Amino acid sequence: MSKVWDKYPQVSKELESVKNIIKENIKTSEKYFQDSVIPLVDNGGKMLRAAFLLLSAKFGKYDKKKMHNLAAIIEILHLATLIHDDIIDNSKLRRGCESIQSKYGKEYAVYAGDILFCQCFSMLSQDDYTMDNMRSISKAVKKICMGEIKQNYFRYTRKVDLKKYIRIVSGKTAALFVLSFSIGAKEAECDENTVKLLGRIGYNIGMAFQVVDDLLDYDGETKKLGKSAQSDLKQGYYTLPIILALQEDKSGELSNILDNSNFNEDEVKSIVDLVKKYNGLEKARKIAERYTQRAFNGIEQLQDCESKDILKQIVKKLINRCY
């Protein structure tokens, strides 16, 4: 289990059980499908979405088996979107291993993602989850895909401004965090206000998480990230640090380079330097802090319990992470 959870043995133990459910469900499929997907589960990342679902559900009537299943569904959903993202981004690495699209080909990766999507809905239909949650899940996935489509549409153009960036991130990242925070709570019969509050906390954490991710694309290390550094930039995704740096780029030296595409290594280096020079990283970090603060304010309003304390500590870790 990721070391994020080292200090919380209870969460860590429950996530281990979620991971086993994921693996069991993938094992119902054919051998070579299992072989391609299981390594990704084993190197399972931080399992943030599953953890947030479990922690939120604890504000209501916590049914362990049901919640572990639901957390597994959310993680499989996330896995499906990652596999499809890697096709688009041509990513070689995922969670420190060779990505499915790179190892098995893009063709395979399209269907592997599709199978995982179906697996989620198949698992949802096997337990007595509310139709309402089924609706929320399918809507969230639509939002994620729309966010990805928008992001892709704006590749290599400087037309992405702050407003468009926020819309993209609201879809591609925050939607799944909102879902993780709210569907567990809903199944645990939390009252409507608590579900809404948790959803808002999820939104702000999701936004902060993505901004930090975008920052790491500029100053993170490949080894720690488990994926290539500057990969977004090289793919032509102009994220928050660039958008904010451009606001101070009066001479046009940054925008001139960005008007090209398929940057060479020198250009990548220049862009990173200019983004730093024009305070892109610094300003983006402030925005991440603002979202984090909003998340904290939300968490403060939750009833006192162990989950609340864990949420606070984890959010603090996320904003300061380097992986």
Next chain:
Amino acid sequence: MSKVWDKYPQVSKELESVKNIIKENIKTSEKYFQDSVIPLVDNGGKMLRAAFLLLSAKFGKYDKKKMHNLAAIIEILHLATLIHDDIIDNSKLRRGCESIQSKYGKEYAVYAGDILFCQCFSMLSQDDYTMDNMRSISKAVKKICMGEIKQNYFRYTRKVDLKKYIRIVSGKTAALFVLSFSIGAKEAECDENTVKLLGRIGYNIGMAFQVVDDLLDYDGETKKLGKSAQSDLKQGYYTLPIILALQEDKSGELSNILDNSNFNEDEVKSIVDLVKKYNGLEKARKIAERYTQRAFNGIEQLQDCESKDILKQIVKKLINRCY
């Protein structure tokens, strides 16, 4: 509406309503998503799966609104798989128009397909369909994807024998036909035997349909097909006509060419000629007829009604189609 239904104004009218439901549901999404998908719906093909669902449901308690919705869901599901298939096959044409992957790029097509998958589950959760059907649908889509993965795995290899071919087609094509024949009937509360019988009919029609499709890849015309002729062959998919021809290719002249990949036009022509010379088309046609006969036998066991007559006539048309 496709001319297949010209003789059946009632079916045609109902399919028109199904088409409107599909369009309305797609219109809930963003403008450019609509613009990319609606043309595919308008040039909507034969809508066979929807029609089979409606015709089967008529053997039970027919609730028009519910069945039209369910038929729309099945067609959207089919659309999603087509969009993803076109990515894999690099197809330029679909239903006589430029394919989404060709017009908007593969990246876009991945997410467009994903959105349509989610749309299905979202629609399913809005009506009071049985969880049992939700399960059947997600299982069927998994089967379809597994079939596609297998097909892709065997590209440009002569390892596909008759048994493997049947397994591939059972997944990639027949699974959705089985679903179309059975879920409408199940929702219409047909008794278990009738649902099973309809499922078997669907399976045999699906198998016959795919074999005829594979035959058309050899002797169909691009204009009539709405997609390129010999496209399967050029992509390295060795379908039934080749598999059967190879059984008579004692001299090895066909297998020698097949051991290459990326055939030039001359090689494509030689393969087509050799497949004909070694009776590949003739024998495949016999197999299609055998599946059709099984479908007829099944249909005969259904209770007498208008749907039964229409099914018989449509199946006869399908086996003799050239598009």
